[in-house]
Amino acid sequence: YLDLLDYVLVYADEKILDRYLELADGLQGTELVRLGDKLLAMEKPEMALALYSKVQTGDEAVTGSFWLNCGKCLYFLQEYGNALSAFEEAGKLKENSGELSAYMTWCKEAWQNENISLCDSQE
Numbered sequence: 001y002l003d004l005l006d007y008v009l010v011y012a013d014e015k016i017l018d019r020y021l022e023l024a025d026g027l028q029g030t031e032l033v034r035l036g037d038k039l040l041a042m043e044k045p046e047m048a049l050a051l052y053s054k055v056q057t058g059d060e061a062v063t064g065s066f067w068l069n070c071g072k073c074l075y076f077l078q079e080y081g082n083a084l085s086a087f088e089e090a091g092k093l094k095e096n097s098g099e100l101s102a103y104m105t106w107c108k109e110a111w112q113n114e115n116i117s118l119c120d121s122q123e
Contacts, residue, residue, distance in 0.1 A: 009042050021047060028061075029062070070086040071090060
């Protein structure tokens with residue numbers, strides 16, 4: 001399934017990709033995470049996040065790396081508050097990398113700028 005995804009991503013349109021991803025419903029947590037990671041790498045954060053959300057909280061696939069990638073998806077989708085929460089979860093699970101630190105910094109700045117813009121537009 002995962003090997004075929006590369007071909008579907010390259011040769012198929014969005015409708016076929018959506019149908020292909022519907023088949024993922026029966027996959028285990030680790031497989032869903034691997035599939036989500038592949039989609040994130042192909043710059044499809046919304047699709048990746050949809051797969052990550054199917055993984056149960058207590059699943060062994062829920063690691064610091066899992067939360068880091070969830071946070072990246074949310075960051076790219078400009079959901080900065082939720083992204084920060086995911087990054088904090090990554091930190092709790094001992095995901096202490098320069099990448100996590102950088103994303104947290106960028107996310108805080110983007111969220112602050114977003115809040116400032118909202119305040120300015122309400123005046």
